[in-house]
Amino acid sequence: MIDLANLPPVAFEEFRNMIVSAVKAGARLNALFGAVLPKAGAPGSDAKQVTGDLRLFAVLAQDSAGTLNVTSTLVGDAYPALTPDCPQAHWFEREIAEQWGVKPEGHPWLKPIRFHRSYREGRDAWTRSAEIAIQPGVVNFFTMTGDEVHEVSVGPVHAGIIEPGHFRFQCHGEKVYHLEISLGYQHRGVERALVGGPDKRTIPYMETLAGDTTIGYALAYCEAVEALAGCRVPARAQTLRAIALELERLANHTGDIGALAGDVGYLPTANFCGRIRGDFLNMTALICGNRFGRGLVRPGGILFDLDETRRMELSKRLRQAGEDVSNAIELLWEAPSVRSWFDNTGTVSRETALELGLVGVAARASGIERDVRAQFPSGIYRFAHIPVSLYHTGNVFSRAHVRWMEIQRSIAFIFDQLKVLPEGPVRTPTGPLAANCAVVSLTEGWRGEICHVALTDAAGRFAHYKVVDPSFHNWMGLALALRDQQISDFPLCNKSFNLSYCGHDL
Numbered sequence: 001m002i003d004l005a006n007l008p009p010v011a012f013e014e015f016r017n018m019i020v021s022a023v024k025a026g027a028r029l030n031a032l033f034g035a036v037l038p039k040a041g042a043p044g045s046d047a048k049q050v051t052g053d054l055r056l057f058a059v060l061a062q063d064s065a066g067t068l069n070v071t072s073t074l075v076g077d078a079y080p081a082l083t084p085d086c087p088q089a090h091w092f093e094r095e096i097a098e099q100w101g102v103k104p105e106g107h108p109w110l111k112p113i114r115f116h117r118s119y120r121e122g123r124d125a126w127t128r129s130a131e132i133a134i135q136p137g138v139v140n141f142f143t144m145t146g147d148e149v150h151e152v153s154v155g156p157v158h159a160g161i162i163e164p165g166h167f168r169f170q171c172h173g174e175k176v177y178h179l180e181i182s183l184g185y186q187h188r189g190v191e192r193a194l195v196g197g198p199d200k201r202t203i204p205y206m207e208t209l210a211g212d213t214t215i216g217y218a219l220a221y222c223e224a225v226e227a228l229a230g231c232r233v234p235a236r237a238q239t240l241r242a243i244a245l246e247l248e249r250l251a252n253h254t255g256d257i258g259a260l261a262g263d264v265g266y267l268p269t270a271n272f273c274g275r276i277r278g279d280f281l282n283m284t285a286l287i288c289g290n291r292f293g294r295g296l297v298r299p300g301g302i303l304f305d306l307d308e309t310r311r312m313e314l315s316k317r318l319r320q321a322g323e324d325v326s327n328a329i330e331l332l333w334e335a336p337s338v339r340s341w342f343d344n345t346g347t348v349s350r351e352t353a354l355e356l357g358l359v360g361v362a363a364r365a366s367g368i369e370r371d372v373r374a375q376f377p378s379g380i381y382r383f384a385h386i387p388v389s390l391y392h393t394g395n396v397f398s399r400a401h402v403r404w405m406e407i408q409r410s411i412a413f414i415f416d417q418l419k420v421l422p423e424g425p426v427r428t429p430t431g432p433l434a435a436n437c438a439v440v441s442l443t444e445g446w447r448g449e450i451c452h453v454a455l456t457d458a459a460g461r462f463a464h465y466k467v468v469d470p471s472f473h474n475w476m477g478l479a480l481a482l483r484d485q486q487i488s489d490f491p492l493c494n495k496s497f498n499l500s501y502c503g504h505d506l
Helices: 012-024 087-100 190-194 202-207 211-229 235-263 267-288 308-333 336-343 350-356 360-364 396-419 470-481 487-497
Strands: 028-035 054-062 067-075 078-080 103-105 149-154 166-172 175-182 437-444 449-456 462-468
Touching: 012 028, 012 054, 012 067, 012 078, 028 087, 028 437, 028 449, 028 462, 054 437, 054 449, 067 437, 087 103, 087 350, 087 470, 166 487, 175 470, 175 487, 190 202, 190 462, 202 211, 211 235, 211 437, 211 449, 235 267, 235 308, 235 396, 235 487, 267 308, 308 336, 308 396, 336 396, 350 470, 360 396, 360 470, 396 487, 449 470, 462 470, 470 487
Parallel strands: 078 103
Antiparallel strands: 028 054, 054 067, 149 166, 166 175, 437 449, 449 462
């Protein structure tokens, strides 16, 4: 937690140099966002007010040292873009321009990512700038020219059950030269709705930011609130939170491997994993009554304890599901046609992954040791460690194999924690939040790093709340994985990343 009085804005040139030099030295840009904060010492100020100077905040992670650095600056109508020297800022700066009507000058492809009006009246970057011939709701895509060059447009409405997203392929024959991704079709304005909280709506918002990551998002939020309130969570609650988080990882990784098998027509693994995913979801329901974990994690701890009977039942179910998922996935590796397709599709090099700042499975599959549970541990992860699962080839096989390693390690972790589950309460009161402070919370969700940044006002309410889903870092990784691939490989590549549309469109 940081007192905002101890985080004064620095000159923009210092701010920019700090970010660019830190990233070049190996740091990572966790978050970059703008906020218009109420004046300090004005408890009656409206937390949702959107007038005044825009303050940019940056959160930088030094993974090797396990440290976070936060810096800020003030900007006017425009500022020199960071993206040309720091590609990790690319998506963030597009978001800042859209939200606040501030232009990052020199940005290589400045365009909307969610298609909504600026939070500040009369500050719409897309209509103010003659250099950006873009109107809200209208997308300008990359184009290619030449013989036999053509475009393939897919979405935003899809034939399956996936969420809305538009994909524009620039192709020569069947070969993809570039994939451009347009999202924002279900932007809900959740971040703005969180301002003025916490209130009775806040935790339901958190649990539904991305429905398949209920535990991950709720945990990141609760740890931010607990830091602001100076609350110590009981050891039993910390352990049960981690068990629920790993069950969420197990369900989604198992489902993803099954879906990858389905995309190449290997039905034994696809069918088995689809069923076993349900088994893991039912284990979460055994703890709290909800398969996705809604109603479990709350500030100060959890709402549901695990008695001895259910603890033994959970161990029994986990053992059986572990055997089943092992048998199902080993079938996949034994099929030469599957291995051939996985090995030769969707490669993202380690250098590209580092340059883009990829997180989660996508980063670890390119050989980057990046896992919040190991480098920024909280709760029980400070004492019970899970080895980081790495593979080096950066292709579809690598992303599938990392998932398989994590499945095995999550199962072992849950067994260990169930054997030594601490005694004691599962929740403690939180109390009021610190005023005029900032806090950064990191959680390793099943897709990767979830980053929450909360800024409070003089009354201890949220003056600004920033959420960075792992998909926000990784969509460009999917785009680059398709380069020089056959367009028919897109479903397989897309599923190997399995990014969140709604988590991106907050």
